[in-house]
Each structure stands twice: as C-alpha cells, then as structure tokens.
Amino acid sequence: MVGQTYRERPPRRRLAGLLTTTWVQRVAPGSPAYVQRDIPSGAVELVCRVGAAPQLSGPLTGPRADVIPPGSTVVGLRFRPGAAAAVLGLPASELTDLRVGAADVWGTAAAAAGERLAAATTGEAAVEVLEELVTAAAARAGVTGPDPLIAEAVRRLMPWHAAEVRDVGTTLHVSERALRRHCLAAIGVGPKTLQRMLRFQGFLARTQSALADGRDPAGGGLARLAADAGYADQAHLTRECVRLTGATPRTFLRDTQEACGCGHDHAASYTPLLAGRFVQERRVRRA
Helix, strand or coil: CCCEEEEEECCCHHHCCCEEEEEEEEECCCCCCEEEEECCCCCCEEEEEECECCEEECCCCCCEEEEECCCCEEEEEEECCCCHHHHHCCCHHHCCCCEEEHHHHHCHHHHHHHHHHHHCCCHHHHHHHHHHHHHHHHHHHCCCCCCHHHHHHHHHHCCCCCCCHHHHHHHCCCCHHHHHHHHHHHCCCCHHHHHHHHHHHHHHHHHHHHHHCCCCCCCCCHHHHHHHCCCCCHHHHHHHHHHHHCCCHHHHHHHHHHHHCCCCECHHHHHHHHHHHHHHHHHHHHC
C-alpha cells in the first residue's frame, strides 16, 4: 500500500534473549490513514507512536485493528514469548488483550523515555530509546531471557514440531496442569493456545517470505499451503485463520499482499521461524 512503510530489524545483541524484533512503521503525510491489523503471536510488545507515551500491549487472543493517522511514525519491540513477565515483574496474564501505559509499570523511567522518543530525529533513534528502557528494566530485574522451563516449552511448541502439549509437559517433568499454570503466568495464554498461535505464525512466515521473493504464497493452492504450515487440511487452516485474524485464508492472503507487497520488510520475524523448520526437517530425516 503506497504511503506507508514497515521495516523490522533484530534487536541489539545483548537483548536477543529477551526480544525477537524491533520495527519502525511510517505513514506519510498526506496519505490515507492506515489500518494496522494485529494478530495473536504469543508476545508482549512495547509500542510507541512518536510524540505519544510508550505503551505495553499484552498478548492477544484475537485480531485487533488500529488506525494510524497520516504523518505518524510508530516504533516497537516484540518480546520473546515468556520474556516480558520477568522484565515487567508481573504475570503476563494481567496484560492479556490489554494495553497499559509503560509508565504504569516502569514509572518515571518510562515517562522519561517518552520525552526522549518525542525528541528522536529518526525512527531508528526512537527504537534505541525503547531498547534502552528494556535494558534498564532487565538489569533491575536481573534477567536476560525467559525462565528455562518456559523457553524450552516454547521451543517444543514452535511450528514444524509435532509435539502434543501433554508430551511437552512429560518431557519437562511437569504435569499438564502445571505447564498451563506456568504458561499463563509467563506468556499470558495456555500452551495449547500458544501452539495454535505459533503454528499460524509459521503460516504467516511462509506467506511473508514468498511475498519478499515476489512469489504468490498460495501459488500451489491453499491445501498445499495448509499442509506445508502444519495444518491437518485446508479446513483446519480456515478455522484457525478466521479465529486468529477474523478473515478467511484467501481474504487474509489478499489483504496481506496488498499491505505488505509494496516493500514491507518482515525478515527479522520470518527468517528465524523458517530456519527452525529447516533444522527440524533435518533432524527428522536423520532419525
């Protein structure tokens, strides 16, 4: 879509255990307002429209739309599933489907960051302000990443893994009920819900990678795309797509191509997911 840009980048190295991506989104002056559609990913985000106060956006359980006015620059950071709770010092379940001011959690440090953000002359400089805010909060909390149990559970629930939730708990020596309790506190959703979200993120990764290469994501048909993304069949993909995005797969793909096919850069999100798929496939072939 002409008039708006979106670019993701990996976080600075010392935050790699806590964050997956940073981004800068711009809507040009004189362009139409842009409707930003967010879908569940299992992540907490720290977001700021430059000139406003930074906000924490909790993990979503359904789609949400925001209207970004012309002339806006929005910057953000995406936490790894399970990482935000340790940095924020509160259960992620308290943020599920909510937005709260970062100052409500981090006090004057977040308020001061908002002032520095307003003075930032580039989107990249604004991202650095958010990274510094997280760096300081993580140092105060003494954390560099999610709890190891949560990190391993998330790894086993990622796309391309065929693990059942009950088997994940067994492997980690916790009951299914205990795993759910840990996930709700650290991530904000239960493990089965997270697994569905991550599977769809795998589908989205394939879509965005295809668009970046100039290919039609559904060139081989929706049934093939569903199978490649780990769904039982096309009907399974359709149910999950409607649940998580509010649209059918065809509509979602069309809207994604319209919004992202003009030069959006989502590589920092989709590259690690697709790399994980290739690693898992090699392990299966060697087994």
